[in-house]
Amino acid sequence: MSHSEAQAAREAIAQGHVDQALHHINNLTMIGGHDAEVQELQQRLWHYNNSINKRNLNLQFYAVGCAVLGYGLLSLESPAGWGLPMWGLLSLIGIPTMVGVFAGGSVTGNSKSARFWRSFTITAIAIAVYTLVGMLLSRSKMDSADKSLDIAIFLLVMIVHGIVAGVVSGFTGSLIRTKAGAN
Amino acid sequence: MNLYLHQRTPESFSFYIDGNLQFDSADEAIYHESLALPVLCLATQPKRVLICGGGDGLALREVLRFPGIQEVVLIDCSNDVLDLGRNQFAELNDQSLSDSRVTIVVADALNYALPTAYFDTIICDFTFPTTLESAEGFSVEWYEKLAQALSSGGKMAINAVSPQNTFDAFACLVSTIRAANLQTLPFRVCIPSFRDQGYGAWGFILASKERLTIRQLQNLSCPISTQQVELSALARGAHFTAAQRYQFHVAPVNRAGDMILQRLLVNPEASNKSLNFDTPPEFPNLLQQIEVSHPYHSRSMIETLAEHVAGSLQSIDLKKLVSELLKRAQSLPRRILDELEVLREYLSRTVLDLEIWGKWATRLFATLLIVMTIANSISPDPAFAKGHSGLGHSSFSRGFSSHETFGGGLPTGPRAPMSGNGFRSNYGTGPVDVYGYHYPPRIYIYNNDWYGSSYGYSSGSNRGGGGHQPHQQLQHKPLFVLDDDLLAMDNGDFVVTLSDKAFLLVSNGKVTLMDSTTGAVIQPIYAEPKLFDQIRQEVNNQSGDLDTEIRHRRDWLSWTGWTADLIPTVRADNLEYLNLQDLKRRLGVAGKKLGESSDHGSLEVPNGGIELFVGCHILADNRVQIYSPGGKYQTTDGITITGSDGKTSKISPQFKTVIVSVIKKMVTETQQDMDSDRKDLQSLQQEATATQMDLSEYQNLQMQNSYDPDYEVDYGTDSIPVGQAIQKTSQDLAEIQREIQTLQLSIQTSEQHLARFQTALHSWSE
Numbered sequence: 001m002s003h004s005e006a007q008a009a010r011e012a013i014a015q016g017h018v019d020q021a022l023h024h025i026n027n028l029t030m031i032g033g034h035d036a037e038v039q040e041l042q043q044r045l046w047h048y049n050n051s052i053n054k055r056n057l058n059l060q061f062y063a064v065g066c067a068v069l070g071y072g073l074l075s076l077e078s079p080a081g082w083g084l085p086m087w088g089l090l091s092l093i094g095i096p097t098m099v100g101v102f103a104g105g106s107v108t109g110n111s112k113s114a115r116f117w118r119s120f121t122i123t124a125i126a127i128a129v130y131t132l133v134g135m136l137l138s139r140s141k142m143d144s145a146d147k148s149l150d151i152a153i154f155l156l157v158m159i160v161h162g163i164v165a166g167v168v169s170g171f172t173g174s175l176i177r178t179k180a181g182a183n
Numbered sequence: 184m185n186l187y188l189h190q191r192t193p194e195s196f197s198f199y200i201d202g203n204l205q206f207d208s209a210d211e212a213i214y215h216e217s218l219a220l221p222v223l224c225l226a227t228q229p230k231r232v233l234i235c236g237g238g239d240g241l242a243l244r245e246v247l248r249f250p251g252i253q254e255v256v257l258i259d260c261s262n263d264v265l266d267l268g269r270n271q272f273a274e275l276n277d278q279s280l281s282d283s284r285v286t287i288v289v290a291d292a293l294n295y296a297l298p299t300a301y302f303d304t305i306i307c308d309f310t311f312p313t314t315l316e317s318a319e320g321f322s323v324e325w326y327e328k329l330a331q332a333l334s335s336g337g338k339m340a341i342n343a344v345s346p347q348n349t350f351d352a353f354a355c356l357v358s359t360i361r362a363a364n365l366q367t368l369p370f371r372v373c374i375p376s377f378r379d380q381g382y383g384a385w386g387f388i389l390a391s392k393e394r395l396t397i398r399q400l401q402n403l404s405c406p407i408s409t410q411q412v413e414l415s416a417l418a419r420g421a422h423f424t425a426a427q428r429y430q431f432h433v434a435p436v437n438r439a440g441d442m443i444l445q446r447l448l449v450n451p452e453a454s455n456k457s458l459n460f461d462t463p464p465e466f467p468n469l470l471q472q473i474e475v476s477h478p479y480h481s482r483s484m485i486e487t488l489a490e491h492v493a494g495s496l497q498s499i500d501l502k503k504l505v506s507e508l509l510k511r512a513q514s515l516p517r518r519i520l521d522e523l524e525v526l527r528e529y530l531s532r533t534v535l536d537l538e539i540w541g542k543w544a545t546r547l548f549a550t551l552l553i554v555m556t557i558a559n560s561i562s563p564d565p566a567f568a569k570g571h572s573g574l575g576h577s578s579f580s581r582g583f584s585s586h587e588t589f590g591g592g593l594p595t596g597p598r599a600p601m602s603g604n605g606f607r608s609n610y611g612t613g614p615v616d617v618y619g620y621h622y623p624p625r626i627y628i629y630n631n632d633w634y635g636s637s638y639g640y641s642s643g644s645n646r647g648g649g650g651h652q653p654h655q656q657l658q659h660k661p662l663f664v665l666d667d668d669l670l671a672m673d674n675g676d677f678v679v680t681l682s683d684k685a686f687l688l689v690s691n692g693k694v695t696l697m698d699s700t701t702g703a704v705i706q707p708i709y710a711e712p713k714l715f716d717q718i719r720q721e722v723n724n725q726s727g728d729l730d731t732e733i734r735h736r737r738d739w740l741s742w743t744g745w746t747a748d749l750i751p752t753v754r755a756d757n758l759e760y761l762n763l764q765d766l767k768r769r770l771g772v773a774g775k776k777l778g779e780s781s782d783h784g785s786l787e788v789p790n791g792g793i794e795l796f797v798g799c800h801i802l803a804d805n806r807v808q809i810y811s812p813g814g815k816y817q818t819t820d821g822i823t824i825t826g827s828d829g830k831t832s833k834i835s836p837q838f839k840t841v842i843v844s845v846i847k848k849m850v851t852e853t854q855q856d857m858d859s860d861r862k863d864l865q866s867l868q869q870e871a872t873a874t875q876m877d878l879s880e881y882q883n884l885q886m887q888n889s890y891d892p893d894y895e896v897d898y899g900t901d902s903i904p905v906g907q908a909i910q911k912t913s914q915d916l917a918e919i920q921r922e923i924q925t926l927q928l929s930i931q932t933s934e935q936h937l938a939r940f941q942t943a944l945h946s947w948s949e
Contacts, residue, residue, distance in 0.1 A: 035399065066418075078741055079738075079742060080737045080740070080741035084741060134742060135742050135743070138738045139739060140740045141735040141738070141739075142735040142739055147752075149751070150751045152750065153750055153752065153753060156750075157742055157743055157746065
């Protein structure tokens with residue numbers, strides 16, 4: 001009996017089913033399994049969780065790095081300099097997709113919405129900052145008769161870019177399947 | 184009055200009144216000799232002396248030592264001080280208070296009736312004013328009273344305050360004495376015991392109805408010996424900077440009704456602080472405005488106390504308080520109500536915003552900083568837009584304002600105001616320049632087709648400006664202002680404006696002198712290659728600027744272009760972008776149409792001649808020489824015109840009118856240039872005088888402090904060693920002198936030209 005619970009716990013850990021593994025370890029404890037075996041399983045689960053958490057953290061870091069690097073490189077030229085189709089492809093689809101892959105992967109569990117919002121947030125903030133800086137620099141090079149609406153323009157463009165790229169990234173992120181971890 | 188005698192040894196002591204050191208036996212002679220002897224030496228054979236204060240008898244000692252003194256009146260309000268003078272200080276003051284020539288009056292000197300024009304010397308030895316009442320002894324009314332008691336040729340010495348620590352108060356005292364119609368000579372002396380107390384160098388003021396100079400102090404001849412003071416050295420302490428001397432003139436006067444002196448003494452920095460009430464002041468600035476009202480209070484005491492009060496106030500919910508007060512508005516006076524309304528509006532406008540936006544602004548700023556740093560490290564220039572030229576910047580100045588009518592063409596309506604948005608909705612309604620300034624619309628009338636096809640006409644019978652009328656004249660508008668007198672027309676021609684009656688038409692490699700009133704051709708002109716090169720260069724430069732601006736707008740619109748339907752500003756930016764492209768294209772066409780000069784080789788200005796315009800010179804004998812295409816020239820004296828082949832004909836009235844109008848314009852412009860140069864010269868000369876004064880000041884300071892080569896002085900906003908300041912000021916002065924010479928040369932040339940133009944104008948107008 002205790003042998004089969006221990007075996008089931010090992011299999012659950014190997015498959016990344018943390019909840020099931022915990023369930024089997026609890027059962028093993030209740031039916032009087034060997035302390036050494038219970039401790040070994042608990043340690044195995046702890047190591048597994050640690051590795052998952054570390055992976056998640058790395059993926060988040062990659063997502064942010066990808067966004068910073070992507071939009072940083074994109075800022076070398078204005079959208080017109082890249083050509084609008086190319087710029088749109090890179091800034092609204094290419095970079096958000098890559099960010100989505102990393103950010104979506106950094107969320108454990110089956111929640112698609114959690115993966116969507118994490119990807120959305122990282123991409124939207126990154127493109128909003130990139131857009132704001134790009135627009136500020138661009139605006140500083142020219143004078144305009146009327147600057148009263150500049151803040152409104154900045155906000156509008158930032159929000160629209162943020163939403164478009166965020167949705168693309170979020171959608172990509174939500175499609176990513178990951179191993180479950182102990183959240 | 185609290186008296187305190189600090190007896191260090193039987194022979195050595197110091198004396199305090201109300202906590203202020205009056206003298207220290209170790210160096211009191213410096214004080215009393217500086218106070219009493221210079222004034223006695225300067226007075227004409229002093230016999231009768233008045234001493235106000237000075238109950239310690241020490242100033243009296245110096246007076247009695249002076250030969251010829253017959254009578255001394257000493258007025259002091261304190262019996263206690265006089266008792267000390269008669270007993271404890273008797274040895275120090277040589278028992279001066281017991282001298283038979285001395286009359287002691289125990290009274291308040293301010294209320295004591297003084298005889299008129301009686302005293303040859305007056306010495307005011309009042310203690311440092313610690314209250315408003317005691318400051319009355321330093322008021323203009325008191326000095327007026329003393330001035331009346333002063334005999335003719337009499338002199339006065341006044342114990343002042345420290346010019347080092349309380350310069351504003353010292354200046355106030357000088358100003359107050361001057362207000363009593365007395366001439367002053369302020370000076371300062373370093374007294375070690377005073378310095379140890381933190382009083383700084385001490386000030387005295389000599390006063391007289393006659394003028395007093397530093398030289399008099401330098402040349403003092405004293406018949407008695409001194410213990411601690413070298414009288415001739417006192418003059419060193421009488422040197423003050425120009426700014427300080429200026430303060431002596433403008434400092435406020437201490438009057439009975441306005442005892443400003445006491446306020447300046449206890450608030451030495453008061454005059455340096457000003458509060459701008461246009462914006463709500465910061466709390467620390469506000470604290471600085473609170474005046475110290477008593478000499479025993481320090482600023483830090485006042486500020487600590489005020490901070491406690493402010494701390495209590497800060498705990499109040501100000502918005503709520505104001506709202507509550509407004510609820511009870513009925514019982515409040517109208518004025519307070521108005522102020523509360525203003526306060527409520529201010530609070531609702533600022534406090535909340537600051538709290539919320541402050542947090543977010545910090546976060547956003549940090550993020551931006553990181554991103555921009557990364558972007559700049561990858562690509563410095565594109566990211567930070569260094570060196571952009573700008574367009575439509577109203578701050579750009581190009582000296583165009585005096586020529587805004589271009590000196591030619593016909594006005595078509597009321598004068599339009601200049602603006603920086605000439606590439607927006609105004610585009611096409613009048614000429615613009617590269618800065619986006621919009622100029623009044625103009626029209627130039629001429630026949631383009633005729634002009635282009637019958638150029639050879641000038642060699643015909645109308646040579647010399649026959650006023651040929653074209654068959655069909657067309658109206659052309661200037662599109663772009665390239666330079667003060669250079670316009671690009673809508674059809675790609677270029678116009679060089681000469682006067683209100685003439686212009687040069689430049690196109691297809693040819694130049695023609697035109698009558699701007701009728702549009703008639705006056706004379707084909709030698710196509711000077713330099714003119715074409717200049718125009719081409721100007722077109723290229725400004726096309727380059729337009730390119731830059733077009734690129735900036737393209738970048739901006741690549742971000743925002745899709746919002747053009749929603750946001751009018753972006754729509755206007757888009758319009759500007761299209762108009763700039765249109766202008767760039769038209770300038771390109773004009774550049775091509777300009778062509779190459781049909782003549783080759785540059786013209787030399789004839790000996791003694793001055794250029795009126797390209798290909799036209801005014802000669803030394805006032806005749807005008809004008810070159811035709813091919814290099815042939817004609818000379819005219821305003822009546823006849825002679826070709827290079829010697830043929831003579833009568834000059835047309837039209838040609839003469841045009842030449843006269845150009846000369847007139849040259850007169851006006853030269854005059855304006857000269858006026859401007861003269862103003863500049865005047866400013867430079869003033870600057871040179873001021874710099875020279877500074878230099879003298881530095882040299883004096885260097886002499887006075889020769890023992891300290893690192894003695895620092897103010898130089899601009901810096902403090903640098905005096906030697907360095909002298910070197911830099913000398914360089915500045917030399918630079919200014921060079922500029923003055925250049926300007927004088929320019930004015931001289933302009934004067935010569937003006938004289939020539941005026942003579943020519945006179946000759947041509949006859």
